[in-house]
Amino acid sequence: MTTTIAAPALEAHDLHKAYGRHRVLRGADLTVDRGQLVAVVGENGTGKSTLLKALAGTLPADRGEIRLTGRLGYCPQDPVLNLNLTVDQHLHYFAAAYRLPDLAHGRELVARLGYGQYANTTAGKLSGGTRQKLNLTLALLHDPDVLLLDEPYQGFDWETYLRFWDLVADLRSRGKAIVVITHLVFEQDRFDTLADLVDGRLTPRTTTRAADHADA
Incomplete structure (x- = not known):
């Protein structure tokens, strides 16, 4: 019997982006599976929003490959209203x-x-x-099917913040792939993976939540 392994919902490989001589992305890689919640973490100015715009297709990367399965939802940091x-x-x-x-x-x-x-x-x-x-x-x-969120809970009060996480939990349980861009992670174990964006590259960190699921 052959077991079929589902393709990731989102894959990005070797993404590069520069603004003039300023190289923002220098070979960033990211893989997000269905039902996975990933935080891309970095200080202001490290290129987090540039990465998300490239993943969303609103900003062309200079080099690299992006593969997306299903419908995309994109929530930019500044509301487009x-x-x-x-x-x-x-x-x-x-x-x-x-x-x-x-x-x-x-x-x-x-x-x-x-x-x-x-x-x-x-x-x-x-x-x-x-x-x-x-x-x-x-x-x-x-x-x-794939949701890209740039600082999504900025400006939320505590009640709305909790409502947001209840909503995210439901989306994840339905197999949605979610990427959250943030410069601060208050509750790391809500995420399956933390990916640090430093010097234009992403370095994944497995959270306690992911380790607990792997042991289960």
């Missing part, structure tokens, strides 16, 4: 772009992240934390 549109109008706009049959999933996400009372409020009048909730909702609207 129209400040004159309401929360509900954003849901309608993105649902039409994704050709979704209805807004059921979007409204479920809004309720889960706890900002349903702002449905008719324009993005320009939302707090920074609530804009980030909308930013995350739009990235998840089409139920992506």
